[in-house]
Amino acid sequence: MNYLSVENISKSYGERTLFENVSFGINKDQKIAFIAKNGTGKTTIMNIITGKDEPDSGQVVMRKDIKMAFLSQVPDLQDELTIEESIFASDNDTLKVIEAYEKALENPDDAESYQKAFDQMDQLNAWDFETQFKQILFKLKLDDLKLKVKNLSGGQKKRLSLAIILINRPDLLILDEPTNHLDLEMIEWLENYFAKENMTLFMVTHDRFFLERVCNEIIELENGKIYQYKGNYSYYLEKKELRIASENASIDKAQNLFVKELEWMRRQPKARTTKSKSRQDDFYVIKEKAESRRREQQVELEINMERMGSKIIELHKLVKKFKDKTILDGFSYDFQRGERIGIIGKNGTGKTTFLNILTGTIPPDSGKVVIGETMKIGYYTQSGIQPKYGQKVIDVIKEFGEYIPLMKGRTISAGQLLERFLFDRKKQHDYVEKLSGGELKRLYLCTVLIQNPNFLILDEPTNDLDIVTLNVLENFLVDYPGCLIVVSHDRYFMDKIVDHLFVFRGEGVIEDFPGNYSDFRTYEDSAEPVKDDAPKEKNNWKQQQNASAGLSFNEQKEYAKLEREIKDLEFEKKRIEQLFSDGKVADAEISAKANELQQVIEKIETKELRLLELMEKMD
Known part of the structure; x- marks a missing residue:
């Protein structure tokens, strides 16, 4: 049964045409996601459907009594x-x-x-x-x-x-970013609610887990045209890849983006319902998977940021309370090079307060934050950017930096960074007051990144960003060599970017979990039920880790890092050996390549010796 039909609608603003002759229908029990880049007419189409705006031509026909x-x-x-x-x-x-x-x-x-x-x-x-x-x-x-x-x-x-x-x-429910302002527990409840209820939905959302588990059809607006996919997000990625390939086989970059995204989707663990045989076995399986996931990504950028010293950021016995509410209760942590931490927890448990203390925006009640001399913090906050009226997009970003240095003397200019984040040359010379809310968020991200921080903090960076921009941001962060802290309700984003989690339980309890969000959910779902009289710290991963492995927490992290580095070096060793085997090393380069190979072998031996020392402590 057809509930609503969009028939050949078009919309322009001055000389700019958003879309022409767009048509699609919404039928009973369909759960449709509407995908488009920010600023391309997504909100306009929703406003036309709901009667808040009128098309220049065409019409929207709704079934009577709906x-x-x-x-x-x-x-x-x-x-x-x-x-x-x-x-x-x-x-x-x-x-x-x-x-x-x-x-x-x-x-x-x-x-x-x-x-x-x-x-x-x-x-x-x-x-x-x-x-x-x-x-x-x-x-x-x-x-x-x-x-x-x-x-x-x-x-x-x-x-x-x-x-x-x-x-x-209602018979037909139109939703614009329904998961914004919901914590992860609420999002998962809403996801399950929509998945099991017979409801007709038409929604705009950037939450790709939501798209995967709730929607049975995806409609995409791209370059003013509508494309329809009768399936969930995985199906959409697969069919879009084929469409792009058939339309223009030369668009390698776009094609690779979706191939990588699809491959990553297929690698995700299925929900498990049986309990784990051994919680400790699970722990190390999760740890290994968390450490290997990002290495599967293809590096596109080699950012040459400022070198880090031996001291990154140290947190010493931080305490913070608001009246009777405890946010931090003696929390300590020593950040290491290259750490990628996701922060999760219910709304009100103190995630943003923690970031504000970390960056010196607000002081702790007691304890101290010690920041290394070489550290340069970039902080993306939920408050966004307040650009001056009459400024052009390119001028806004140039106030913060002209370029990002790359390896081998290359750079990314401010304009190139904007292009990477979907601001074309024409858009870069638009006035900021013309930007949509999502485009302003995108610009704000660029102003933080152009400063080339070596410690990047992102507080809900995915809110109001479209899926295309999220892919761009994820690929940028996969290549990012510095320390990274992310607070986000976007589970898909967290899974792709972070290696371990700070879980804010409330009342000052913060747990360090060695995996991404899907790992955490799997572990939580498979954990033994806790007795009513058990303490709040029911799953203190740090204590379990130390008790079972015989290593301090920092030694555990060193062990994991050594495993990762040895695997990377082994890969590099095989690559150089293969060059010699294939005869691809020029005569003039043989000596240099042989020295490079010897250095790699020596690094492997040194790291393996340290790894053995740590393994002996675990026995």
């Missing part, structure tokens, strides 16, 4: 209403009956009103509905129903708007 709801980026709520009043302020008959029943409960002396409300609940079978909507509010952490909208945070307002839509169950 109820449609739209979750926008900016919630449309009444400030003076409470959460409860906002939920009941709808034309839903069942909700009105539940509202009457709730009011009757508040007046137990009025037996007649109570009996009437009770009977109506029975007649409409509203009991299950009431249970379900209370569960939705609980999952979205909207517990205080008497709280007024005007006193809610931006994230709470977005969650309230989502709750209202889910509770009212």
Whole structure:
């Protein structure tokens, strides 16, 4: 059954044509994702579908009596209403009956009103509905129903708007970035909710796990044209690769991007339901997989950033509290070269506060942060950039730097970096006030990266970025040689970029987990159930690691790093030996190549000796 048809719509702004003769349909029970680069007309099409904008030509035809709801980026709520009043302020008959029943409960002396409300609940079978909507509010952490909208945070307002839509169950649900402002627990709940419910969805989202597990069709707007793929994200990647190859076989870079993305998708672990035979065996399997994943990526950039000294950043017994809420409780950590740490945890557990303490934005209550003399921190915050009115895009980035140095004397200029992040030469000379929200975020990223930091901190970098830009950012970060800390609710992004996690449990408990997000979920799902009287630190990975392996935590990290470096050196040794074997070394280069090979062999021997020393301590 067709719910809605978009028929040959076109839209232009002045001389700029966003799209022409775009057509597609939305049918009952379809779960469609709409993909497009920022600034290419994605929001405009959603506004046309929902009646907030008009096409220059064409039309949108909706089936009669279809109820449609739209979750926008900016919630449309009444400030003076409470959460409860906002939920009941709808034309839903069942909700009105539940509202009457709730009011009757508040007046137990009025037996007649109570009996009437009770009977109506029975007649409409509203009991299950009431249970379900209370569960939705609980999952979205909207517990205080008497709280007024005007006193809610931006994230709470977005969650309230989502709750209202889910509770009212429209025939067609239009969603603009539904996972923004949700923590990972909420995202996974919403993902499971949509996957099992018979709902018709049309959504814009950059969450590729969401696309993979919820959507059964993907519609892409590219260069003003619509392409439709009858499958999930993996299917889309595969078919798009074939389409690009058939349309233009010479676009090697774009093709390789999707081939790499698809290969990575296929390597991801399936969800496991059986419990692990040995938690320690699992630990080392996860550790090995986490350390090997990034080596499978092809290096495209060799950034020549400022050399790091022996001291990176040291955290000594950090304590931070806000009234009765503990954020950090004596947390210590010594960062090592090349570490790539993801930070996860529920909203309100102190992730951003931790980053602000790390960067000196706010002080700890006690303890200290010691930053090495050679460290140059780049900090991408959620607050974004505030460019001057009338500035051009290229001028904004040049205020922060002219180029990024690469190996062998090469550079990436400010303009080339902007091109890599999808600002073409024409766009670089646009005024910043013309940029969309996603494009401003993209520009902000470039201003941080052009400064060539050797310690990069990214706080929710994926919010408002389209999937194409996310691929570009991921490929840049895969090549990034410095230390990296990422806070993100984008599980796919975290899986691809980080090697281990800081898990913020709340109440000052922070655990160090040696793997990415999928590893963490697999481990959590397969872990033995914890008794009710167990302490909060139920899975202190650092303690388990030290107790079982006989190594200090820093020695564990050194051991993992040595394994990684030895494998890399073995690969380099084989590569040079193969050059000699194939006769590809010129006579003038034989001596230099032989010396290079000998140096690699000596490095392998030195690192293997240290590895053996550590292995002996593990016995």
